Amino acid sequence: MQPRSGDAAGAEPGSREGLRNDLGWALGVVFRGYAKAASAAFADVPGGPRGYQVLAAATRSEPGSQQQLAHHLGVDRTVMTYLLDDLERAGLIERHPDPADRRARRIAPTERGRALLSGLDERLGAAEEQVLAGLSGPERESFRALLCQAAGHASTLDPGASACVLADGADKGGC
Amino acid sequence: MQPRSGDAAGAEPGSREGLRNDLGWALGVVFRGYAKAASAAFADVPGGPRGYQVLAAATRSEPGSQQQLAHHLGVDRTVMTYLLDDLERAGLIERHPDPADRRARRIAPTERGRALLSGLDERLGAAEEQVLAGLSGPERESFRALLCQAAGHASTLDPGASACVLADGADKGGC
DNA sequence: TATTGTTATACTCTATAACTATA
DNA sequence: TATAGTTATAGAGTATAACAATA
Numbered sequence: 001m002q003p004r005s006g007d008a009a010g011a012e013p014g015s016r017e018g019l020r021n022d023l024g025w026a027l028g029v030v031f032r033g034y035a036k037a038a039s040a041a042f043a044d045v046p047g048g049p050r051g052y053q054v055l056a057a058a059t060r061s062e063p064g065s066q067q068q069l070a071h072h073l074g075v076d077r078t079v080m081t082y083l084l085d086d087l088e089r090a091g092l093i094e095r096h097p098d099p100a101d102r103r104a105r106r107i108a109p110t111e112r113g114r115a116l117l118s119g120l121d122e123r124l125g126a127a128e129e130q131v132l133a134g135l136s137g138p139e140r141e142s143f144r145a146l147l148c149q150a151a152g153h154a155s156t157l158d159p160g161a162s163a164c165v166l167a168d169g170a171d172k173g174g175c
Numbered sequence: 176m177q178p179r180s181g182d183a184a185g186a187e188p189g190s191r192e193g194l195r196n197d198l199g200w201a202l203g204v205v206f207r208g209y210a211k212a213a214s215a216a217f218a219d220v221p222g223g224p225r226g227y228q229v230l231a232a233a234t235r236s237e238p239g240s241q242q243q244l245a246h247h248l249g250v251d252r253t254v255m256t257y258l259l260d261d262l263e264r265a266g267l268i269e270r271h272p273d274p275a276d277r278r279a280r281r282i283a284p285t286e287r288g289r290a291l292l293s294g295l296d297e298r299l300g301a302a303e304e305q306v307l308a309g310l311s312g313p314e315r316e317s318f319r320a321l322l323c324q325a326a327g328h329a330s331t332l333d334p335g336a337s338a339c340v341l342a343d344g345a346d347k348g349g350c
Numbered sequence: 351t352a353t354t355g356t357t358a359t360a361c362t363c364t365a366t367a368a369c370t371a372t373a
Numbered sequence: 374t375a376t377a378g379t380t381a382t383a384g385a386g387t388a389t390a391a392c393a394a395t396a
Contacts, residue, residue: 026326031206032249033329074207103372103377128198134328146318151201153309154208278354278395
């Protein structure tokens with residue numbers, strides 16, 4: 001099996017151009033790898049990885065309205081409703097009407113939600129290590145920093161910028 | 176509008192832990208940004224960004240069988256069939272039976288496919304710049320290198336490794 | 351029997367539109 | 374009138390299973 005493709009045509013002279021393409025390929029590989037690892041790690045959490053993200057945002061920062069949080073996580077507001085339904089049904093978060101604007105709702109973690117979250121952080125760490133396994137310690141830090149820098153810039157371009165709302169006073173986006 | 180969330184609870188002391196989470200968030204932001212930009216750039220290409228990736232692989236490297244290419248791009252083999260159907264219908268690629276294994280098919284670009292591809296590369300460059308806008312020139316190169324390193328490692332872990340098949344003799348995965 | 355590619359089907363995820371309540 | 378959230382519906386994308394041809 002596996003015919004060992006070294007026999008056929010092979011790379012062409014113009015393969016330098018082909019390398020540029022690899023940003024998209026590499027981004028896809030890493031993203032899918034992370035999504036897969038995170039989904040496995042959070043299999044028992046309602047909503048999976050995004051359920052975790054919502055719980056973390058509700059616990060550790062000021063998530064704002066449902067819509068702001070949805071935008072921050074890159075999901076539709078209707079999806080956020082389903083996500084919060086599941087988390088609330090599981091007793092992990094609660095929706096409180098915002099006194100300032102009674103149309104909006106503020107998301108708060110329950111005691112159970114807070115307790116669960118601390119355990120989940122360890123699992124996330126393992127999943128991240130799996131994705132960054134090809135990098136050394138210093139390389140991982142560089143990669144994290146550059147990735148967050150790019151992401152912060154991209155998210156601030158978005159109108160109604162999400163990151164600014166979540167990270168009080170932090171000017172670097174979500175990082 | 177926009178109540179300026181600086182008034183409420185704010186970040187908690189334990190926000191250091193929250194930062195670890197941002198790898199997933201940043202990865203999502205950058206990936207979605209890239210996907211969006213690439214989809215817009217390749218709106219008229221059958222299959223969008225992945226149609227481009229297939230066309231590029233068929234033209235500039237040895238894509239192997241449909242299944243190998245599908246694995247490399249992280250899609251199901253059935254999806255690859257639909258993708259190739261569209262590209263073939265548009266006259267961009269052709270499927271030739273593999274003489275060595277007549278179950279398999281080798282994908283080859285048509286003249287029209289080759290001509291289209293060179294024009295698409297420019298569009299891709301613009302899309303990439305958009306995603307990396309938050310990074311300086313040297314930072315972009317570092318980011319590319321680290322990302323490809325991580326992706327290369329991740330894809331070689333996969334059994335039936337995809338990158339090795341595509342990159343003749345290249346030991347660094349697809350990069 | 352196992353594998354490549356295809357097809358048909360079912361499922362998941364996401365987006366669209368219509369509705370309630372507040373502003 | 375416009376907006377936050379909800380709900381129902383439709384759509385895109387994806388995976389599962391069964392099939393034909395070949396190994």
